[in-house]
Amino acid sequence: MTFSTNDIISELHKNFQGASFEYLEVDYLGKIPAFFIKIDSEPKLSEQWLAIVDFIAVNFQSLLTDEFAIWNIYLFFILPREILHELKYIIENNTFSSRKIVIESVTPNEKIIDDHIVNMDLVFGAAQHPGIIFTHNDLLWDILENKEAKKKITDEDKEIFKKIIRTVKKRANEN
Numbered sequence: 001m002t003f004s005t006n007d008i009i010s011e012l013h014k015n016f017q018g019a020s021f022e023y024l025e026v027d028y029l030g031k032i033p034a035f036f037i038k039i040d041s042e043p044k045l046s047e048q049w050l051a052i053v054d055f056i057a058v059n060f061q062s063l064l065t066d067e068f069a070i071w072n073i074y075l076f077f078i079l080p081r082e083i084l085h086e087l088k089y090i091i092e093n094n095t096f097s098s099r100k101i102v103i104e105s106v107t108p109n110e111k112i113i114d115d116h117i118v119n120m121d122l123v124f125g126a127a128q129h130p131g132i133i134f135t136h137n138d139l140l141w142d143i144l145e146n147k148e149a150k151k152k153i154t155d156e157d158k159e160i161f162k163k164i165i166r167t168v169k170k171r172a173n174e175n
Contacts, residue, residue, distance in 0.1 A: 008060050012037075016052055018044045024109060026117055030068035033060070034117065035075045036109050042083040049077060049091055049100075057097035073098040076112055080105070139167055 005023045012021040019039045026032040037052060039045045053075060064070045075098050077091065082104045091100050101116055143164055147157075 005060075008056070011059070012052065012055065015055065016048050019048060019052070022109065024113070026113055028118055030072070031066060032072045032074065032117060033064075033069055034109075034113065035073075036078060036112070037075060038078045038106075040080065042079065042087065045077060045079060045083065045091075045102075046087055050094075053094070053097060053100065061097055074117060075100045076103055076109075076116070077101070078103045078107065078112075139171075140164060143167070 005025075009021050009023055012019075018041070019037055021038075022036040024034045024036070026034050035056060039048070056073070056075065061070060061073055077100065079102070083102065088102045088104075091102055094100055101112075103112060143160055147160065
Protein backbone atom coordinates (compact mmCIF):
# COMPACT_ATOMS: atom_id res chain seq x y z
CA MET A 1 0.00 0.00 0.00
CA THR A 2 1.39 3.42 -0.90
CA PHE A 3 0.65 6.51 1.14
CA SER A 4 0.75 10.19 0.35
CA THR A 5 2.14 12.42 3.09
CA ASN A 6 -1.44 13.43 3.96
CA ASP A 7 -2.38 9.75 4.25
CA ILE A 8 0.66 9.08 6.44
CA ILE A 9 -0.27 11.94 8.80
CA SER A 10 -3.87 10.74 8.92
CA GLU A 11 -2.80 7.15 9.69
CA LEU A 12 -0.33 8.34 12.34
CA HIS A 13 -3.15 10.27 14.07
CA LYS A 14 -5.38 7.17 13.97
CA ASN A 15 -2.72 4.76 15.24
CA PHE A 16 -1.06 6.89 17.92
CA GLN A 17 -3.49 8.51 20.34
CA GLY A 18 -2.16 11.36 22.48
CA ALA A 19 0.20 12.61 19.77
CA SER A 20 -0.18 15.11 16.95
CA PHE A 21 1.77 14.98 13.71
CA GLU A 22 2.92 17.49 11.11
CA TYR A 23 5.05 16.96 8.03
CA LEU A 24 7.25 19.49 6.28
CA GLU A 25 9.63 18.99 3.40
CA VAL A 26 12.67 21.19 3.93
CA ASP A 27 14.49 22.30 0.79
CA TYR A 28 18.11 22.49 1.96
CA LEU A 29 20.81 20.98 -0.27
CA GLY A 30 18.04 18.64 -1.38
CA LYS A 31 14.64 17.58 -0.08
CA ILE A 32 14.66 16.74 3.63
CA PRO A 33 11.53 15.09 5.05
CA ALA A 34 10.76 16.30 8.59
CA PHE A 35 8.07 14.92 10.89
CA PHE A 36 7.07 16.96 13.95
CA ILE A 37 5.54 14.72 16.58
CA LYS A 38 4.01 16.51 19.55
CA ILE A 39 3.52 14.24 22.54
CA ASP A 40 2.03 15.49 25.79
CA SER A 41 3.85 13.21 28.25
CA GLU A 42 7.02 11.25 28.83
CA PRO A 43 5.19 7.95 29.47
CA LYS A 44 3.37 8.33 26.15
CA LEU A 45 6.68 9.05 24.38
CA SER A 46 8.32 6.03 26.02
CA GLU A 47 5.40 3.83 24.98
CA GLN A 48 5.03 5.04 21.37
CA TRP A 49 8.27 6.42 19.93
CA LEU A 50 9.62 3.16 18.51
CA ALA A 51 6.31 2.20 16.91
CA ILE A 52 6.10 5.68 15.33
CA VAL A 53 9.63 5.32 13.94
CA ASP A 54 8.79 1.89 12.55
CA PHE A 55 5.53 3.11 11.01
CA ILE A 56 7.27 5.99 9.22
CA ALA A 57 10.13 3.75 8.07
CA VAL A 58 7.82 1.12 6.60
CA ASN A 59 5.05 3.32 5.17
CA PHE A 60 7.00 6.41 4.13
CA GLN A 61 10.75 5.99 3.97
CA SER A 62 10.66 2.63 2.19
CA LEU A 63 8.70 4.26 -0.65
CA LEU A 64 11.12 7.14 -1.24
CA THR A 65 13.26 7.05 -4.37
CA ASP A 66 15.50 10.07 -3.75
CA GLU A 67 18.70 8.86 -1.99
CA PHE A 68 19.26 12.23 -0.30
CA ALA A 69 15.75 12.22 1.18
CA ILE A 70 16.04 8.57 2.24
CA TRP A 71 19.15 9.30 4.32
CA ASN A 72 17.99 12.65 5.71
CA ILE A 73 14.65 11.99 7.37
CA TYR A 74 14.15 13.85 10.65
CA LEU A 75 11.70 12.91 13.38
CA PHE A 76 11.31 15.62 16.00
CA PHE A 77 9.62 14.43 19.18
CA ILE A 78 8.35 17.59 20.88
CA LEU A 79 7.32 17.58 24.53
CA PRO A 80 6.18 20.46 26.75
CA ARG A 81 8.85 19.80 29.43
CA GLU A 82 12.14 18.05 30.10
CA ILE A 83 12.24 14.26 30.21
CA LEU A 84 14.58 11.66 31.68
CA HIS A 85 18.04 11.92 30.21
CA GLU A 86 18.11 8.14 29.64
CA LEU A 87 15.00 8.12 27.45
CA LYS A 88 16.22 11.05 25.41
CA TYR A 89 19.59 9.33 24.96
CA ILE A 90 17.98 6.08 23.82
CA ILE A 91 15.77 7.84 21.27
CA GLU A 92 18.42 10.16 19.85
CA ASN A 93 21.05 7.43 19.59
CA ASN A 94 18.79 4.94 17.85
CA THR A 95 20.30 4.54 14.39
CA PHE A 96 17.38 2.83 12.66
CA SER A 97 15.86 4.64 9.67
CA SER A 98 15.99 8.32 10.62
CA ARG A 99 17.47 11.08 12.70
CA LYS A 100 15.48 11.42 15.90
CA ILE A 101 15.68 14.53 18.04
CA VAL A 102 13.82 15.16 21.28
CA ILE A 103 12.77 18.78 21.81
CA GLU A 104 11.94 19.46 25.46
CA SER A 105 9.86 22.60 25.04
CA VAL A 106 7.10 23.77 22.75
CA THR A 107 9.07 25.32 19.90
CA PRO A 108 7.92 26.55 16.48
CA ASN A 109 8.76 24.16 13.64
CA GLU A 110 10.72 26.88 11.82
CA LYS A 111 13.05 27.33 14.80
CA ILE A 112 13.54 23.58 15.08
CA ILE A 113 14.48 23.48 11.39
CA ASP A 114 16.89 26.40 11.84
CA ASP A 115 18.52 24.83 14.90
CA HIS A 116 18.73 21.19 13.80
CA ILE A 117 18.74 21.06 9.99
CA VAL A 118 19.96 24.42 8.68
CA ASN A 119 22.04 25.12 11.82
CA MET A 120 21.48 28.86 11.74
CA ASP A 121 22.88 29.08 15.27
CA LEU A 122 26.38 27.94 14.28
CA VAL A 123 29.05 30.61 14.01
CA PHE A 124 32.23 30.08 12.04
CA GLY A 125 35.45 32.04 11.80
CA ALA A 126 37.88 33.86 14.05
CA ALA A 127 36.03 37.17 13.63
CA GLN A 128 33.13 35.80 15.70
CA HIS A 129 35.55 34.74 18.47
CA PRO A 130 37.94 37.68 18.96
CA GLY A 131 39.39 36.31 22.23
CA ILE A 132 40.66 33.11 20.59
CA ILE A 133 43.95 33.39 18.74
CA PHE A 134 45.76 30.48 17.16
CA THR A 135 49.53 30.53 17.48
CA HIS A 136 51.92 28.19 15.76
CA ASN A 137 54.03 26.05 18.11
CA ASP A 138 57.44 25.48 16.47
CA LEU A 139 58.41 22.69 18.85
CA LEU A 140 55.29 20.64 18.14
CA TRP A 141 55.56 21.34 14.43
CA ASP A 142 59.13 19.99 14.38
CA ILE A 143 57.94 16.78 16.02
CA LEU A 144 54.88 16.29 13.79
CA GLU A 145 56.09 17.77 10.48
CA ASN A 146 56.70 14.54 8.57
CA LYS A 147 54.10 12.36 10.29
CA GLU A 148 51.18 10.85 8.38
CA ALA A 149 47.92 9.53 9.78
CA LYS A 150 47.80 5.74 9.86
CA LYS A 151 45.18 3.28 10.94
CA LYS A 152 47.56 1.51 13.29
CA ILE A 153 49.69 3.33 15.84
CA THR A 154 53.28 2.13 15.63
CA ASP A 155 55.87 2.10 18.42
CA GLU A 156 57.47 5.11 16.72
CA ASP A 157 54.12 6.95 16.92
CA LYS A 158 53.83 6.11 20.61
CA GLU A 159 57.28 7.56 21.24
CA ILE A 160 56.39 10.74 19.36
CA PHE A 161 53.21 11.14 21.41
CA LYS A 162 55.20 10.62 24.61
CA LYS A 163 57.68 13.26 23.44
CA ILE A 164 54.84 15.69 22.77
CA ILE A 165 53.37 15.10 26.21
CA ARG A 166 56.76 15.55 27.90
CA THR A 167 57.35 18.74 25.93
CA VAL A 168 53.93 20.20 26.74
CA LYS A 169 54.33 19.34 30.44
CA LYS A 170 57.82 20.86 30.50
CA ARG A 171 56.52 24.07 28.89
CA ALA A 172 53.60 24.19 31.34
CA ASN A 173 55.98 23.88 34.30
CA GLU A 174 58.18 26.69 32.90
CA ASN A 175 55.24 29.11 32.97
